[in-house]
Amino acid sequence: MNDLKRISSVAIVLLVLLRMSIGWQFLYEGLWKYDTLNTANPWSSEGYLRNAQGPFRDHFREMVGDPDELDWLDYDVMSDKWDDWRDRFVAHFGLDEKQQQRLETLLDGNKVHVAGLKALPESVDLRKYADVITFDADRGRLLVEGEIPLLPSEARALRGMVPVVKTESGEYAKRGDDGEPLLNDDGTPVPPEAGDLAWVKAIDRLETLSSRLGYRQKLAANLKGDPDRVGVVGRLTERGTYRPEMGTFDPQQQEEAAEENIRYGEIQVYKDMLADYEAGLKRAETDYQRDHLATLWKKIQAKRVELTGPIKTLETSLREDALKLLTPEQRARGPLPPKPTELRQADQMTMLGLTGLGILLLFGLFSRIAAVLGAVMMVMFYLPMPPWPGVPPAPGPEHALFINKNMIEAIALLGIAAMPTGRWFGLDGLLRWGFGKLRGKGKASKA
Numbered sequence: 001m002n003d004l005k006r007i008s009s010v011a012i013v014l015l016v017l018l019r020m021s022i023g024w025q026f027l028y029e030g031l032w033k034y035d036t037l038n039t040a041n042p043w044s045s046e047g048y049l050r051n052a053q054g055p056f057r058d059h060f061r062e063m064v065g066d067p068d069e070l071d072w073l074d075y076d077v078m079s080d081k082w083d084d085w086r087d088r089f090v091a092h093f094g095l096d097e098k099q100q101q102r103l104e105t106l107l108d109g110n111k112v113h114v115a116g117l118k119a120l121p122e123s124v125d126l127r128k129y130a131d132v133i134t135f136d137a138d139r140g141r142l143l144v145e146g147e148i149p150l151l152p153s154e155a156r157a158l159r160g161m162v163p164v165v166k167t168e169s170g171e172y173a174k175r176g177d178d179g180e181p182l183l184n185d186d187g188t189p190v191p192p193e194a195g196d197l198a199w200v201k202a203i204d205r206l207e208t209l210s211s212r213l214g215y216r217q218k219l220a221a222n223l224k225g226d227p228d229r230v231g232v233v234g235r236l237t238e239r240g241t242y243r244p245e246m247g248t249f250d251p252q253q254q255e256e257a258a259e260e261n262i263r264y265g266e267i268q269v270y271k272d273m274l275a276d277y278e279a280g281l282k283r284a285e286t287d288y289q290r291d292h293l294a295t296l297w298k299k300i301q302a303k304r305v306e307l308t309g310p311i312k313t314l315e316t317s318l319r320e321d322a323l324k325l326l327t328p329e330q331r332a333r334g335p336l337p338p339k340p341t342e343l344r345q346a347d348q349m350t351m352l353g354l355t356g357l358g359i360l361l362l363f364g365l366f367s368r369i370a371a372v373l374g375a376v377m378m379v380m381f382y383l384p385m386p387p388w389p390g391v392p393p394a395p396g397p398e399h400a401l402f403i404n405k406n407m408i409e410a411i412a413l414l415g416i417a418a419m420p421t422g423r424w425f426g427l428d429g430l431l432r433w434g435f436g437k438l439r440g441k442g443k444a445s446k447a
Helices: 002-006 009-038 046-050 057-063 077-095 097-108 152-158 192-210 215-223 267-284 287-323 342-363 366-383 404-419 427-446
Strands: 112-116 134-135 141-145 165-167 172-174 232-236 242-246 258-261
Touching: 002 242, 009 342, 009 366, 009 404, 046 057, 046 215, 046 342, 057 232, 057 342, 077 097, 077 215, 077 366, 112 192, 134 258, 141 192, 152 192, 165 192, 172 192, 342 366, 366 404
Parallel strands: none
Antiparallel strands: 112 141, 134 141, 165 172, 232 242, 232 258
16 A cells, blocks of 8 residues: 555556556467467577577577578488488378378389380380380389489480371371371371380370479489589599589689589578678678678578578478378377477477466566566567677667667566556455455464
């Protein structure tokens, strides 16, 4: 009651409303973050921590695990990651043997592509393509190894071994010496021999099957076989010529002139940009240097999205296709839980803290303790991107110096902690009244 005498009623109402407003904002934000976990875009503090600046930058970025997402650009790392995901997916949903085989095919493609064929046409000679395609006469089928897909140029050459051509209408006809379809007297195409037609259709099927790559093969095509991404190096041979190979090297670290960059890969460009940024961050002293770093950082983020975007899309498609293999009963087990990581634990603590402290502040229960803990949380949100002189500004429209929205909210919470707002209007008042009643009964019984 003494507090009410010293403070005006308007101030009391406003302080209580401030406490409840912050509590509602904490509660709603915590619940919203929880709700997103079952959506296609679950909330994560990864982006915020990745962009951390200031003296604690390294600490917060290390919590992400891979702040620059270089692991997404490493085939071996991603391949191992997918193997681990596959094992957890099988265990969580309890896939049977047939489903596991289909998942393996989805991930690695077919080991062998098969097309039925009773016999080889007389004009077909497979000796030149023995490493690519084989004929199993006993079972009557053509075989192509999945790891060595049939190239379009090879398929055209194999089809050309028999006198069959496709007309403009899409029909097959016998091919003449001039390469054009042979025609009957009435102008209709001459049908090809049955064996020749079966051969062409078998090659068509094998070409189609070979084009259906597994996700790991698509990953290799992006991270190992794309010259724009990984670059091309010319290695000097004994004959004095350069043999092209996939990859990029740093000319500053080269010791011998046995290599030459034919094409500089975009992945190496991204790594060079990161190195330039880290070096510039250590020596930046003027506003001009810091503005240059801010511009460079935006370019780095754009380059990161450009390079990792296709790989992330590939992984998303893999997981979506894997879910299609499940039965309704298996789907009812819920989504595959993410692996426990430091970032995951930090996200869980953030959501739990926001929700729990929001409830306490909103209902005025242990309001002083909740306000202090809320202030500590807001300071933790403040430190990754502090608006201090010499620290690159945080992305977004906000402009601040020393004090930003997070720090203002932390100071407001400390002010709430200094006042018994929970006793004025909240469960703290009921608790105090209840303890007072118990204490009064205790004294009366002693008397």
